[in-house]
Amino acid sequence: MITSLQNAKVKQWMKLHKRKGRTKYGEFLVEGFHLIEEAYRSGWRITEIILEDGLDTPEWYSQFPLITVNKKVMQQVALTETPQGAAAVVEMNELQENAQEKVLLIDSIQDPGNLGTMIRTADASGFDAVVLGNGTVDMYNDKVIRATQGSLFHIPVLQADLSEKIPELQTDDGFTVLASALEDARLFTEVNVPDKVALIVGNEGLGINEDILRLADKLVKIPIYGQAESLNVSVAAGILMYAFRK
Numbered sequence: 001m002i003t004s005l006q007n008a009k010v011k012q013w014m015k016l017h018k019r020k021g022r023t024k025y026g027e028f029l030v031e032g033f034h035l036i037e038e039a040y041r042s043g044w045r046i047t048e049i050i051l052e053d054g055l056d057t058p059e060w061y062s063q064f065p066l067i068t069v070n071k072k073v074m075q076q077v078a079l080t081e082t083p084q085g086a087a088a089v090v091e092m093n094e095l096q097e098n099a100q101e102k103v104l105l106i107d108s109i110q111d112p113g114n115l116g117t118m119i120r121t122a123d124a125s126g127f128d129a130v131v132l133g134n135g136t137v138d139m140y141n142d143k144v145i146r147a148t149q150g151s152l153f154h155i156p157v158l159q160a161d162l163s164e165k166i167p168e169l170q171t172d173d174g175f176t177v178l179a180s181a182l183e184d185a186r187l188f189t190e191v192n193v194p195d196k197v198a199l200i201v202g203n204e205g206l207g208i209n210e211d212i213l214r215l216a217d218k219l220v221k222i223p224i225y226g227q228a229e230s231l232n233v234s235v236a237a238g239i240l241m242y243a244f245r246k
Contacts, residue, residue: 001053001068005076009067013050013077016089019138026092028140031078033058036088038150045091050077052085064088079142092140095156100128101196102245103169105162105177107212108135108203109233115139116147117234118201123151125241130155133162133212135203162200166215169198178244179208179216180236188220193244201237 002009015021016029027047030039040046040060048065051057052074057066074083104122109115115137122130132139139157169175178191179200200216202208213219222231222239231239 001070002073003070005073007073010069010073010077013087013089017079017142019141022092022138022140027089028092028145029077029079029087029142030090030145031080031087031142032084032146033086035145035150036086038153039088039090042150042153044093044153047089047091050074050087050089052083055085057086080146094158100173102127102241103175103198104130104237104241105133105166105198105200106130106136107133107162107200107208108206109201110135110137111204112137112141112143113147114204114232114234115141116144116149116152118237119144119148119155119157120151121234121238121241123148123155125238125245127155127241127245130157131162131165132157132159133165162212163215166198166200166212170215170217176218177216178218178220178240179213180221180240181208181213181219182221182230185219185221187223188240188243191218191220193246197244199237199240199244201233201240204233 016027022028030036046064048067049061050067050069053068053070074085077087104127119130137144145152166177170177175196175198176194177198177200200208200212222236
């Protein structure tokens with residue numbers, strides 16, 4: 001059992017708290033029984049499982065190297081305020097793109113909760129993939145992972161330069177690209193949505209970058225009936241994804 005915060009393993013796990021460390025090692029941390037099981041059931045490679053001493057665990061955990069730690073070490077490794085006592089080191093694994101008809105394109109989203117919620121909603125609404133453009137928060141950020149509630153392991157989440165990806169979708173794959181915007185946009189209920197559609201949503205405060213926005217085939221908006229200026233980006237994305245999935 002590991003009891004020292006100076007242990008080499010502990011120091012390596014701590015490096016996975018930062019994007020630089022995750023990129024260097026090609027691994028990330030997953031906390032809690034539910035998310036560990038989602039990674040396992042979805043076929044992501046688990047390198048090792050970290051357990052607080054005395055916990056009962058599912059039988060399938062024995063397939064992987066199990067490292068027991070005391071409560072002090074678990075609290076240091078975990079990023080949640082009240083850790084469940086279980087974490088796993090998982091290899092990064094961008095799922096491969098398959099046949100697609102519905103794709104969510106994300107431009108410069110900064111809030112991990114928003115990104116995680118959109119990935120979860122894309123999964124729930126039956127979208128086929130999520131593409132993260134430049135300037136978007138790391139998909140392996142712990143808050144992103146928790147907000148996805150396991151959807152990160154179900155749906156392809158890719159990283160790309162949207163200024164290159166959008167023309168590729170339009171020219172090579174026959175997609176119509178719709179962008180969520182507040183100005184010079186039509187109500188989404190008035191727009192004919194083809195079978196193959198890519199939806200762009202943008203930064204919480206600044207919206208979609210102008211250079212990206214110009215690549216869209218059409219601009220769409222959601223009606224606001226009250227006095228709010230706009231909707232949270234993850235809420236707007238959810239409304240549009242479900243509408244376009246029909």
